[in-house]
Amino acid sequence: MAGIGIVGAGISGLTLALRLQQLGVEATLYSERDAASLRSGRLPNTVSRMGHTLARERELGSEHYRDPACLMGSARLSIKGDPPLEFLARISEPFHAVDFRLLLPAYLEDFTGRGGEVVVTGAPADAARMDRWSREHELMVVTAGRRSVAELFPRDPARSPFDRPQRVLTAGLYGGLDLGPVFSYNVSPGCGEILRMPMMTRGGVVSGVLVEAVPGGPLEALSHLPAAEVAGELAGLLAEHAPRLAERLDGGFELLGEDDLLQGAITPVVREAVAELPSGRIALAVGDAWITNDPLTGQGANLGSACAWIAADAIAAGGPYDAAFGRATAERMWEAAAPVTDWTNAFLRPPAAHVVTLLLAATTRQDVADLVLGLFANPAYAWAVISSPEEVARIVDGGGPAPYF
Structure with missing residues (x-):
């Protein structure tokens, strides 16, 4: 073995493996289960993948289960009240929802079918196993694994405002x-x-x-x-x-x-992204191993895919894969992850007055309704709106979305 070791066969690990493969970087994927076991397991989540994630999958040549019946071109928001606050919005790029017991095995078979190497571990990885594996690789990337995550990547208190589940x-x-x-x-x-x-x-x-x-x-x-x-x-x-x-x-x-x-x-948490192993190698956390957001805004898989892509491009640019590399890559990933995390955490609290103003405007203006539901596919702009009374006022006064929306 050589190249990059990837721990975890969720969407982050598989996106990373497929992207590295596409870029000509040798990678070995360590998965707790094989494709057949993934297919026969319990429901892992209910996930909707959005425009940017679907675009990455197209670029990888890994599009699966594109039945029109599970492609959502519209969305309805309803807030209980007397009267209720409701609106129906169009989505510019349909959301796509597939049981991960179907989707992840399909990605895994894409990777192996193109020559990728998978090691089925049969048990969760811990820090000791991670260290042993690291001696065969230039870099370890951890995308899953409860024991290894807890042991290697401590909670970052500055970026983790909650110490208990909010839902x-x-x-x-x-x-x-x-x-x-x-x-x-x-x-x-x-x-x-x-x-x-x-x-x-x-x-x-x-x-x-x-x-x-x-x-x-x-x-x-x-x-x-x-x-x-x-x-x-x-x-x-x-x-x-x-x-x-x-x-x-x-x-x-x-x-x-x-x-x-x-x-x-789940308790929303951001962990330290880089761990130095006894072998002298580093482990880089990506996806759920690094950030666990509440699924309230539907961003977990989408953020995992985005960060895996960033990490893959950084790895393909070359080493040395040392602690400085890990910290620099983590900062690039955080540029994508920070607005997602801030926006999701804000959704766990009662809405601010300017957010209520935006929702009320959406009930009478289709352009605002479309913008509000479109925020789910553009979390950077979502946070720019949700965090800014001035931006909401500009939209409500007829300014429409920012140019980068």
Whole structure:
């Protein structure tokens, strides 16, 4: 072995491996599971990939499952109230949602089919194994692995404002809820958010639903129920907290299966990106190993893809792959990651007055509605808007989006 060692076969690790392969850089991918095991596992997430991520996949020649039924060209935002605040927006580049139990094995097979080397480890990597592997490579890049992450990359307190989960999550795949190729974002103030998207799965296109419950609120109970009780409880919660979704339920609303449910909570965190190993090599954290954002703004996979691309280009430019290289690469990645992290963390708090003004304008002006939903595909501009009363005022007064939107 030689070249670059990559730990983790999520979207960050596979994007990095495929991009390095495309750039002619030798890489070995260390995956806890093989393609067959990835396909047969539990639901790992409900993810929507957006324009820039899809463009990178096109450049890699790794486009899969492009069924029109899971390409979202419009989105509806609904905020519960009396009256509710609602608008439907067009998306310039459709969002795409595919069960990662289909998508990741397809990427893994792209990599191996083009000559890439994969080592199936069969167990999570820890720091000791990482150090042993590093002796065969010029650089280790860590994109996943709970034990290795905790041991190698400590929390960065300056960039991590939360020390506990801000939402309790329940994600599942359901039949009997058909809105067509529309992304639905529903807010119940003080209680949480409910997101629905059409997802390509092993059984065809169904609804992926993510419930983001404020801890201690009425939506949290869903995260503690056994799989057999989730759909019934969710149907009742939709009627109360997301009535637009409840209107589309039919008598066949049900969870697809026990493996199609994910329950838990995450603490948003940014970790140190560079670790020096006993071997003398460094380990660079990318993707979830570096930053874990709440999925409220749907940015996890998209940010992981973006940072993997930045890291690949930095690696392809040549070494030495020392601590200075790691820090410089981390700063380049942070330029992409900072607005995503700041914007997502802001969404976890009640909206500022100028954000409410923007949402109200979206209910009467289609151009503003399209801009607001388009922010999900352009997090740098999203944060520029959300953090700036002046930018919101310019938009609401008829200025439209900034030139780089």
